Amino acid sequence: MGLVVALALLAIGRFVSHPVALDPAIESPPVIPEFTEDGQIKTPEGGGRAAVPSAISDRELVINATFTGITRIGETLFFTYDPSQPRGKQACPT
């Protein structure tokens, strides 16, 4: 029973996505909600600035939660950083 619930949660999490807006304080790059197979934000061909997603997967939200990469204002989630830039190791401010 417990195993079924665990697998069900993981299966649901695989398909759930969360709408996230870009913090208005951050310069707005083009919004294209695309990820690579390993969950990274897809970089446009030929290099340059990566696209910023308008929604992220639950798995990606877990990663963002580890460094408060997303915050909630009202009922909307916002990135607290520019997700189009390369992201190195991040520490959580909490």
Added chain:
Amino acid sequence: MKKRTTYQLAALLALHSSWGPEVKWLCNPVLSCHSCPLSWFACPIGVFVHYAGYHLFPFVALGTVLLIGVLAGRLFCGWICPFGYLQDLLYKIRWRKIVLPDWTRNIKYLVLVFLVLLIPYFLGETTHFSFCRFCPAATIQAALPSVISTGQITYGTVARFAVLFAVIGFVIVARRGFCRVLCPIGALMAPLNYLSWWVVRRPRGQCLSCRACDRLCPTDVHPSERFSAGLPANRALDCIVCHDCQGLCPAAAAGHAACETPR
């Protein structure tokens, strides 16, 4: 060196060996802060605090923790958790020891409900009153390096270190005191001991009723009661599945026949 100590030491090194790559979508149910520059995995408590603040249900995080709990119960508490290992080491310091009253075990459920779920839900994920703000593991792994590198000390930092020193003093006198009384991961994983596929079987050999297993138990969950009832010893909320009761049983060591008589 005991087998479990070897595993704990190996886990301590392995969990904090990330030179760059990370697997932070995976919540490892041990008290190890994901803000540590060398950590591989996410801390489920830190993730739950944030999800509570986001008003979202943590499907992947809870699913991962539940899956590990169903497969292994609180095995990670006894064999993998770095903070559990630290407690094992600190308890070896020669000092007056205390026996904790049973009711203190319930405090960790309040910690889980209030400091991890309710307070971040109502005050936001960055509130100064969430568990992460006082987590002793985070103080060692993230706040201490930050203080050393930046030299900045705030009231929050002072509060963190005060809690850390209080916890250190507590676990010197109370064996696995933090696990038993305060750990929200322990509270989260505790019920899964009843569902887990991993079992601590009764040792082979005739039970001598010596209760050596009860005295050895680091969390005082009286494994002899379940052994005599024919149940796996880890069917208890606070069992950390260390297997000490099984491995150090004098009857099993003497090679007696199977114990069938309840005490």
